[in-house]
Amino acid sequence: MENHSPCVPGLFEDQGGVHLLGARCVTCGTPYFPRQAACRNPHCGESKMEDCSFSGRGTVWSYSVADFSPPAPFKCDPPFKPYVIAVVDLENGLRIVGQMMNEFEEMKVGALVELVIDTLYHEGDVARTTWKFKPAGGH
């Protein structure tokens, strides 16, 4: 069994579903990912941050393809294979970017997708993981 470890620690958990570790300001409701110590909304009366997690489904706001390998600090297993990038509006009010598990031809603005944790690249025998999206099942 391959060892899995997040590509950057502290951003998500993969126990009982995918949980992105974020925060929300109780006063103005602004969601943050990754976690922030203080609210950044200039219209907010008082920063009151509470840790929370983001999970579940969202809709594709837009998407594109990395047809060529991005420069460092991007990492992937060789050889580079083009991948789809999506901007997704999660049901809980967060707009987030992530790689898609599926092919370009299957993409559509407005499509329903869900968060998954998947391998981004390997470091020795450890699979480094990140959050990605796949089409939401059953719809």
Added chain:
Amino acid sequence: MREVVVVGVGMHRFGKTGDSVVGTKSVTELCRHAVDMALADAGVKWKQIEAVSAASSRFSGGKGWGLNGNDVVENVGSTGIPIYNLSAGCAAGGNAFNVGYSMVAGGIYDMMLVVGGEVMPKGMIQTSGVEEATDPEFLRQRCVGIPGPAFWATLARRRMHDYGTTEEQFAKVTVKARKCSVGNPYARFQKEVSIAEVLASPYVSNPLRLFEICPVSNGAAAAIICTREKARQFTAKPITVATSTVATMTFEDALPRGLAGPVPAGASFHTEARGAVLKAFEKAGIGPKEVSFTELQDNTCYYELAFPEEWGLCEPGEAERLLEAGETAPTGRMPINPSGGFVSFGEATTAMGVFQIAETTWQLRGQAGGRQVPDAKVGLTQTLGLGGNATAAILKR
């Protein structure tokens, strides 16, 4: 506030490291060429320059500290004058112009040099050299991998969804831009391309293709600005700086710039660019309908369609029709980037704000040759840089 005018401009033709245009010239050599040309154009002697406002490069020269203005002054001759080095990503040239403008307008100096130049490394611009989990750009590139073109491509794809823009229409923007560049002695590319050639170029980030995205270039530009009173010694017809503005993005901005943000309430795109341009209209007392032509930051042809709508030069969703009717060409009703734009020049990142001032000055003087906008009276310029930086300027004759 004193009235500020442009009395001289200069530029080194844009090119790619190793080619016959820029070869192995350093950024300081490119800047020297532009500065000498601007001084000669103005009829001003170097010792008459009271201060320098320069764009800081992240990629070359500047002693590794962005001290590009110091490099230029050492090269042209150290006269002990104050030097301001400005950093604002790709908006740095625009910022340098704004600081020069503000100081002359505010009575600090009567005559200044504004300069920006760049020698770019090959390939896609690496937006962050930092490998720390606290750096948002590092997280964005390590956890996802979104090169600059992919960011633009998500915007282009969204426009296709919102307005039905086709890939052929994106290609037509490039065809128009490259047509403008023919005969522009400063452009890196000076040949027309056909729609078929653009559509045959590979995707860099679907739906955007190689010919629809500006490459990185080496180049430099310079401008001599002074008070209207001072200008009388040098020219009877200076170009007036109606205004110069700077803005940064606002919290409401809807673009996916980091890893994540709140789902926005509406379509608030490029709030820094819109902020700078609308402030320029307000401060100059000049409306979008009075603009004879615009030099905007077209890192990709998408921006030639989106920006004019975001600033009220035309109605939302109208840009494709105007493009196809020829209205964005130099002879049209809403000329965009008569120079040929970034798509024809390539981006020498921190030089671009000054490049726009030089081109706009030539247009307003009627010296733009085959790309001349007939009877150009008012020119609008705009830059956009990493970090949510933007600038705008309005020049008039």
